[in-house]
Structure formats: C-alpha cells, structure tokens
Amino acid sequence: MGYPLYRPRRLRESPLLRRMVRETRLSVDDLIYPLFAIHGRGHREPIPSMPGQSRLTVDELVKEAKDAASMGIPAVLLFGLPATKDPRGSEAYAEDGVVQQAVRAIKETIPDLLVITDVCLCQYTSHGHCGIVEDGRVRNDATLDLLARVALSHVEAGADIVAPSDMMDGRVGAIREALDESGFQETPIMSYSAKYASSFYGPFRDAADSAPQFGDRRSYQMDPANGSEAIREVGLDMDEGADIIMVKPALPYLDVIARVKQEFGLPLAAYSVSGEYAMVKAAAQLGWLEEDRVVMELLTAIKRAGADLVITYFAKDAVRLLERERHRL
Numbered sequence: 155m156g157y158p159l160y161r162p163r164r165l166r167e168s169p170l171l172r173r174m175v176r177e178t179r180l181s182v183d184d185l186i187y188p189l190f191a192i193h194g195r196g197h198r199e200p201i202p203s204m205p206g207q208s209r210l211t212v213d214e215l216v217k218e219a220k221d222a223a224s225m226g227i228p229a230v231l232l233f234g235l236p237a238t239k240d241p242r243g244s245e246a247y248a249e250d251g252v253v254q255q256a257v258r259a260i261k262e263t264i265p266d267l268l269v270i271t272d273v274c275l276c277q278y279t280s281h282g283h284c285g286i287v288e289d290g291r292v293r294n295d296a297t298l299d300l301l302a303r304v305a306l307s308h309v310e311a312g313a314d315i316v317a318p319s320d321m322m323d324g325r326v327g328a329i330r331e332a333l334d335e336s337g338f339q340e341t342p343i344m345s346y347s348a349k350y351a352s353s354f355y356g357p358f359r360d361a362a363d364s365a366p367q368f369g370d371r372r373s374y375q376m377d378p379a380n381g382s383e384a385i386r387e388v389g390l391d392m393d394e395g396a397d398i399i400m401v402k403p404a405l406p407y408l409d410v411i412a413r414v415k416q417e418f419g420l421p422l423a424a425y426s427v428s429g430e431y432a433m434v435k436a437a438a439q440l441g442w443l444e445e446d447r448v449v450m451e452l453l454t455a456i457k458r459a460g461a462d463l464v465i466t467y468f469a470k471d472a473v474r475l476l477e478r479e480r481h482r483l
C-alpha cells in the first residue's frame with residue numbers, strides 16, 4: 155500500500171496519537187544507577203570527566219541511593235575504590251572492603267532498593283588488570299577462584315545481584331558454583347557478557363582509578379569489530395548460569411544489542427558507559443547539544459535496539475525527564 159493511500163504523517167500530527175502509536179517507552183523500571191564508593195566519611199569527590207557524578211563515602215553513598223530509591227529507581231550498581239592496592243586485589247574480597255561496607259549500609263537503611271555489585275579486580279590490583287598477572291600476562295583460570303571469592307563476599311554482605319565485568323572465560327560458572335555451595339542458589343548473576351575493549355571507558359578509569367599500569371585489556375575484552383563473537387560469548391554465559399546478560403558499551407553497539415535480543419530470550423541489560431555520558435555532558439556544556447532531549451533520545455534508542463534494562467549515569471535525570479513528559483501530555 156503506497157502513497158497516496160498510505161500517508162505515514164497521518165499518525166504524526168496529533169501529540170495524543172503519537173503517544174498512542176509509540177513503539178518504545180523508557181520507564182523508571184528499566185534504570186540502573188551506578189555509584190562509586192570510597193573510604194572515609196562525609197565526603198563527595200566530584201569526578202572531573204563525569205560532570206554531576208562523584209565518588210562517595212559510604213554515608214554519602216547511602217544518601218544518594220536513598221534519593222534514587224525515592225525517585226523510583228529500582229537498582230544501583232556499586233563500584234569501589236580500595237584503601238590500598240596489591241597484586242591480588244585483596245580488598246575486592248575483604249569482609250570490610252569498601253563495597254562490602256556500602257552494601258551493608260544500603261541494605262540496612264533502604265532494604266527495598268536492589269543492590270547490584272560489579273565483580274572485578276581492576277580497581278583493586280596494583281597492576282590495574284582484571285585478573286592475576288604472571289609473567290606479564292593475565293591468567294584466566296587462576297583468576298576464577300578470586301572472582302568467585304569477590305562475588306561471595308558481596309552476597310554475604312547482602313548484595314541482591316552480582317555482576318562480573320572481568321571477561322575471564324568461565325567466570326559465570328565459577329561464581330554460580332561458589333554461590334550455590336554457600337547456599338545462595340537464589341542470587342542472580344547479571345553477566346557483562348559482551349563487553350568490548352572500548353575507549354569509551356576512559357572517564358570511568360579516572361573515576362575508579364582502574365587504568366591498566368601496562369598494556370591494555372584487549373587480551374580479555376572483545377574486539378570492537380566483532381558481532382558474531384558476541385553471540386558466542388552470550389551463549390557461553392547462558393550455559394554457565396547467567397540470569398541477566400549485558401552488552402557494553404551501548405551506543406556504539408546498538409546492532410549487537412539487537413542481535414543478542416533476537417537470539418536469546420534472557421533479560422538484556424545495556425551499559426551506557428562513562429564515555430557516552432561524558433560526550434553528552436561536554437557537548438551540552440558547549441551549547442552544541444540540548445542535553446535533556448539528547449538523553450531521552452539516547453536512552454530510548456538503547457531500548458528500541460532491544461535492551462530491557464539500561465545502566466546509566468543519567469538515571470536520575472531520566473526520571474525527572476520522564477515525569478516532566480508525563481505532566482506535559
């Protein structure tokens with residue numbers, strides 16, 4: 155049926171009609187808000203390359219989490235900056251580590267907020283890699299035990315979901331086994347399944363002080379040129395017991411999000427990373443982009459591609475914008 159019988163503009167004229175035929179809707183239920191925990195009290199350290207985001211001492215982090223929860227955001231994703239680093243990243247699995255403290259504090263004050271923890275070693279290791287380093291190489295199988303210990307320590311502190319982001323082969327299975335053995339069969343794993351070796355993590359590495367001290371992460375994170383490999387990665391994680399899968403970053407990988415959604419029925423998260431946030435913020439500061447509209451377009455596009463959940467530093471802004479939209483219509 156072609157023009158003039160079919161006129162697509164008929165459905166675009168009225169704002170009410172546009173609302174009725176809209177195919178994708180961002181909801182507060184989709185949002186996951188990342189937070190950075192530091193040691194100390196009463197302190198917020200602004201992150202220069204991520205305007206509006208700060209590293210937070212545990213007491214401040216609880217306030218921020220409370221704020222997010224009161225806006226209806228269902229979940230936060232926690233990262234930690236340790237007091238000291240060593241080759242094995244031992245604070246990552248310490249009972250009194252900064253993330254473990256933050257988890258306990260949030261669960262005590264806001265038990266209904268879901269706490270997801272990032273499971274990795276790179277913020278905690280002196281060399282800045284996501285695994286054990288021997289002879290200048292990141293060792294896969296030697297790292298799995300440590301990752302399982304990290305995940306278990308988070309769950310013991312009260313974490314609702316653990317999210318391994320290291321990209322070692324077999325880590326989802328190793329974590330699942332460790333959790334099951336300790337009686338945490340019910341705790342879901344959200345796996346960073348298709349995580350690319352991306353330059354869009356730059357601002358995060360400033361924020362979390364997690365840049366590798368030698369080399370880069372290309373021996374374990376995915377080559378940005380590969381799409382089919384993402385399908386294999388997600389398949390492995392699913393077989394190892396992942397409950398929620400993830401594609402990261404989001405904006406430059408919308409095709410991967412779409413393919414993964416089509417191929418697998420699992421809930422799919424997309425991580426709109428620090429560099430995506432920084433690009434929008436920088437252009438908005440220069441007056442080159444209209445931040446509010448760009449944020450909604452970006453998050454809606456990520457959902458349209460196939461993501462069920464969106465991890466974004468814009469989570470609180472998105473809730474405000476969604477509410478504004480609702481009042482306007």
Ligand code: PBG
Binds near residue numbers: 357428
């Ligand atoms: C840790 C980790 C990283 C991010 C999330 N978990 C950095 C990295 O892999 O170097 C990036 C998040 C962001 O850029 O917002 N492995």
